[in-house]
Amino acid sequence: MFLRKTCQGVLQYGKGCLKLQTFKHSTAVPPRVQNSSAKRYIGKARLSSVTPSLSLLSRNIVTTSKCAQVDAAEKRNVTFEKITSFSAPYSHLKIKVAGQSLQLYYVWLRDHCQCKQCIDQKTFQKNIVTNDIPLDIQPKEVNIEGDDLVIEWPDGHVTTYSLNWLLENAYPGKPDILQVPKVLWNAETIKSQSPTPVPYQEYMDTDGGLRNMLKDLLTYGFGLVSEVPANTDATEKVARRVAFVKETLYGGMWYTRATGEYKDYKDSSFSNVGLGSHIDTCYFNEPSGIQVFHCLQEAPQGGESVLVDGFHVAMQVQKQNPDAFDYLVRTPIPHYCLDDQYHLRSVDTTFRLDPCTGDLVQFRYNNYDRGIINTIPADEIPRFYCAMKLLSQEVMSPDNEYWFKLSPGTVIFIDNWRTMHGRAEFAGERILCGCYLPRDDWLSKARYLGLAK
Numbered sequence: 001m002f003l004r005k006t007c008q009g010v011l012q013y014g015k016g017c018l019k020l021q022t023f024k025h026s027t028a029v030p031p032r033v034q035n036s037s038a039k040r041y042i043g044k045a046r047l048s049s050v051t052p053s054l055s056l057l058s059r060n061i062v063t064t065s066k067c068a069q070v071d072a073a074e075k076r077n078v079t080f081e082k083i084t085s086f087s088a089p090y091s092h093l094k095i096k097v098a099g100q101s102l103q104l105y106y107v108w109l110r111d112h113c114q115c116k117q118c119i120d121q122k123t124f125q126k127n128i129v130t131n132d133i134p135l136d137i138q139p140k141e142v143n144i145e146g147d148d149l150v151i152e153w154p155d156g157h158v159t160t161y162s163l164n165w166l167l168e169n170a171y172p173g174k175p176d177i178l179q180v181p182k183v184l185w186n187a188e189t190i191k192s193q194s195p196t197p198v199p200y201q202e203y204m205d206t207d208g209g210l211r212n213m214l215k216d217l218l219t220y221g222f223g224l225v226s227e228v229p230a231n232t233d234a235t236e237k238v239a240r241r242v243a244f245v246k247e248t249l250y251g252g253m254w255y256t257r258a259t260g261e262y263k264d265y266k267d268s269s270f271s272n273v274g275l276g277s278h279i280d281t282c283y284f285n286e287p288s289g290i291q292v293f294h295c296l297q298e299a300p301q302g303g304e305s306v307l308v309d310g311f312h313v314a315m316q317v318q319k320q321n322p323d324a325f326d327y328l329v330r331t332p333i334p335h336y337c338l339d340d341q342y343h344l345r346s347v348d349t350t351f352r353l354d355p356c357t358g359d360l361v362q363f364r365y366n367n368y369d370r371g372i373i374n375t376i377p378a379d380e381i382p383r384f385y386c387a388m389k390l391l392s393q394e395v396m397s398p399d400n401e402y403w404f405k406l407s408p409g410t411v412i413f414i415d416n417w418r419t420m421h422g423r424a425e426f427a428g429e430r431i432l433c434g435c436y437l438p439r440d441d442w443l444s445k446a447r448y449l450g451l452a453k
């Protein structure tokens, strides 16, 4: 049971407006005693004795004389409420800023002091040892000063939190915030709204150019750079502008072609057959973040490329059959790759959701590289094939396929956690060069350029 509202005051949010002083525990309940009794009562419905808590009900609210001087323009209502819980050794205060209620636990507040002692100013790493903070830590004093919440801790350490910082950080469910909303697409919509190729020089020489390409990548799941010299070096430079090249069994920079030394990889991509839409490297525990392609030499016949928005497909599946979608969110599927001296394997779900927000963050689909379905109970087999059929129908539907021809000069970046790619069969020589980029690093670049937080 929580004994709440030990004190409550309504503050006008303005400079030095109102000062709330925390109550010092009465002699009846020293904090340690309170802590240990709290521990004893965890799991019980209520406290056996309310006597100690009654003495804690008396709190002082100290208003400063500046309260009357609140500038009308600065007025934002801040409701301030201090709560002490006796059923667990955690206490918190409640604050209402700009219409939003924040429940701020003291242990969290102490742990999140951003001052230059608590956060190393060179490395931005935490200096504070969280384990040193008593779970029942209580501030000596709490004030709202202008746009800041100022807390003095028992050891004299003072923390100043800006209310904006608290608004941004002190509530749960914050995902990796993309400043750029995703636009999901199908064959029809991608024609009217699609990435704008960024010219090579602008892309190489300006942050704005790089930013525009990354913005398209975040929005549509692919981005383009045009006017790139049709060679591997220029392609690598273009790729490295985003992130370092990920070395895999295929090397760093690679070629996809049906002839020559490269055909030795034991994979259908190193041939001239058509390839249905798929996500690459599903057999890695962390599939490659981006696939970069630059067609250095077009096939005399065929070899067109296709893209399918995996997130759009996911939404279609969810709309048609929410159970099938949920099943694919929680059903582990193996993928593998066998090559000379290689046996790669990973088991993971088709759709992966953000653990905070439940938003879709990753799609895996590669029927070529799928392993033996021995990861689910026998009686789920019909369900699995049913869900897979629904999904595959969407993946293969012409309504979702965006066909185009890659030609020398245009580099395409494909978000391999979202967008599937494939190609038509071709005849004659065709040379595709490219590489993989790691997801952490391309998202890091996007954050650095202000596209995500």
Ligand SMILES: C[N+](C)(C)CCCC[C@H](N)C(=O)O
Residues within 6 Å of the ligand: 250, 254, 255, 256, 267, 268, 269, 270, 278, 279, 280, 281, 282, 366, 368, 369
């Ligand atoms: C791109 N590159 C030609 C180097 C490799 C292609 C790998 C193809 C494989 N089946 C997969 O989907 O992962």
Ligand SMILES: O=C(O)CCC(=O)C(=O)O
Residues within 6 Å of the ligand: 256, 269, 275, 280, 305, 421, 422, 423, 432
């Ligand atoms: O050749 C192409 O256009 C695509 C090849 C492919 O799908 C791959 O390398 O994964």
